[in-house]
Amino acid sequence: MSTETDLDQETAQLRAKLAQSLVEAGDLTDPAWRDAFEQVPRHKYVPYFYDHTGRKITEDDPETREQWLTAVHENRPLVTHRTNGAATSSSSQPSIMATMLEALQVTDGTRVLELGAGTGYNAALLAHRLGDENVVTIDVSPDITGPARERLAATGHHPLVVTGDGSFGWPNKAPYDRIMVTCQLRAVPLALVQQLAEVGFILAPLGNALARIYRTGERTAEGNFLPGGAFFMPLRRGAGDGQPSRRPALPDAAGRPSRLPAAAIANNDFRFLLSIAVPDLTWQYDLDDERTPTGARVWTPDGSLASLKADGTVTETGPRALWTILEAEYDTFLAAGAPGPDRYGVTVAEDAQRVWLDAPDGKGWNLTP
Structure with missing residues (x-):
């Protein structure tokens, strides 16, 4: 003993x-x-x-x-x-x-x-x-x-x-x-x-x-x-925080071809951009034997949801065309040369906060508390 x-x-x-x-x-x-x-x-x-x-x-x-x-x-x-x-x-x-x-x-x-x-x-x-x-x-x-x-x-x-x-x-x-x-x-x-x-x-x-x-x-x-990723739980402000995010019902409409490939959602540099530009995303994945995404579901608290299938088609439902938003950010990501986090900065002022790429007056995204 x-x-x-x-x-x-x-x-x-x-x-x-x-x-x-x-x-x-x-x-x-x-x-x-x-x-x-x-x-x-x-x-x-x-x-x-x-x-x-x-x-x-x-x-x-x-x-x-x-x-x-x-x-x-x-x-x-x-x-x-x-x-x-x-x-x-x-x-x-x-x-x-x-x-x-x-x-x-x-x-x-x-x-x-x-x-x-x-x-x-x-x-x-x-x-x-x-x-x-x-x-x-x-x-x-x-x-x-x-x-x-x-x-x-x-x-x-x-x-x-x-x-x-x-x-x-x-x-x-x-x-x-x-x-x-x-x-x-x-x-x-x-x-x-x-x-x-x-x-x-x-x-x-x-x-x-x-x-x-x-x-x-x-x-x-x-x-x-700083370079690299950092994945933490969100700041909690009250005892009521912590309710699991329920996935909205999957759309049953026919899909359209996606400009955002499944493999891109596993790219940490792209996921950093999404975490700033489109916060509060919840993901579910379909993975192959190498644990590479072949499909996914993603949704936000307002009920917007997108479903990417293994055949490369995507369907969307809810108040926002969520996958269309993600595709636009992917275009930005590629056009900028697939930047990592260390190419971004942040400016904090009393009336606004902004994350920017390469320079304070460059391409930017407003932060909301």
């Missing part, structure tokens, strides 16, 4: 192995952050998670314990909270956590506000590196912040854990040198800009990529997107 000491030794080895894999992949380059990943016990923050079927995988169940122990030390995101059947909180993939922590460009004494406390694991990494007094983390639900606070305390960390709407930040301890958002934003809350130090910046997922956004005035900011 294993003891707590045995578990501590085993998990220390597993953490070192995970950290080494992040180093080898190029996701973890700073020795200080590597030390945090090696020292902070992720398994203490994720005592259970839900698999793709909704089954609870937990340390306490002998049937799932080994699966749990392996998973919490792998480079994978883990769903840790469900609301009305939908995943509403998770422990992020360690590689994207490492990428974001390094992108913060912190030094000793840097003050950080984190939006999206989740399990508390990321706050623990921050507190390990910067000290409890320099870290504030916030989440919308006491069902999330309560356990996060307890786990942090149990592992010797005591950053300020706040329950509230993250879009308002936490002005009581402002200004912050960095504001780190670990949930997807539709637009940048102006309250966050106001809570930045003069030379501070926000690191946040806008659409499906990370943006580093610097304060340029009292309620203005500007920045650029």
Whole structure:
């Protein structure tokens, strides 16, 4: 029978192995952050998670314990909270956590506000590196912040854990040198800009990529997107969030030829553009043996839906011709040379926010909260 000491030794080895894999992949380059990943016990923050079927995988169940122990030390995101059947909180993939922590460009004494406390694991990494007094983390639900606070305390960390709407930040301890958002934003809350130090910046997922956004005035900011994708759950503002998106009824009309091939919807660079230009898309896919899309259904909360079949024809229904909109954005994508996220930037003003391609006065898309 294993003891707590045995578990501590085993998990220390597993953490070192995970950290080494992040180093080898190029996701973890700073020795200080590597030390945090090696020292902070992720398994203490994720005592259970839900698999793709909704089954609870937990340390306490002998049937799932080994699966749990392996998973919490792998480079994978883990769903840790469900609301009305939908995943509403998770422990992020360690590689994207490492990428974001390094992108913060912190030094000793840097003050950080984190939006999206989740399990508390990321706050623990921050507190390990910067000290409890320099870290504030916030989440919308006491069902999330309560356990996060307890786990942090149990592992010797005591950053300020706040329950509230993250879009308002936490002005009581402002200004912050960095504001780190670990949930997807539709637009940048102006309250966050106001809570930045003069030379501070926000690191946040806008659409499906990370943006580093610097304060340029009292309620203005500007920045650029980083290379690669970043897939996070949306910012939750109330306990009612989290209702699964129901697919509208499929159209039964005859299809038309599509200018947007099925393979293009698996292109992460194109999907980033869609996440900005046509937000709130929900997808279902038909996949071949190589897991390449051969068809798809896509819909939006207003009831617009498009269905792409394997023969390359598409049908649309609802208030908007959704696939026609996606085709137009695909034309833009190809005409621009299939740009990745790092060719885009964002401008934040009091009356409008805009993502742009290549230059602030270039092709752009307005963001709506």
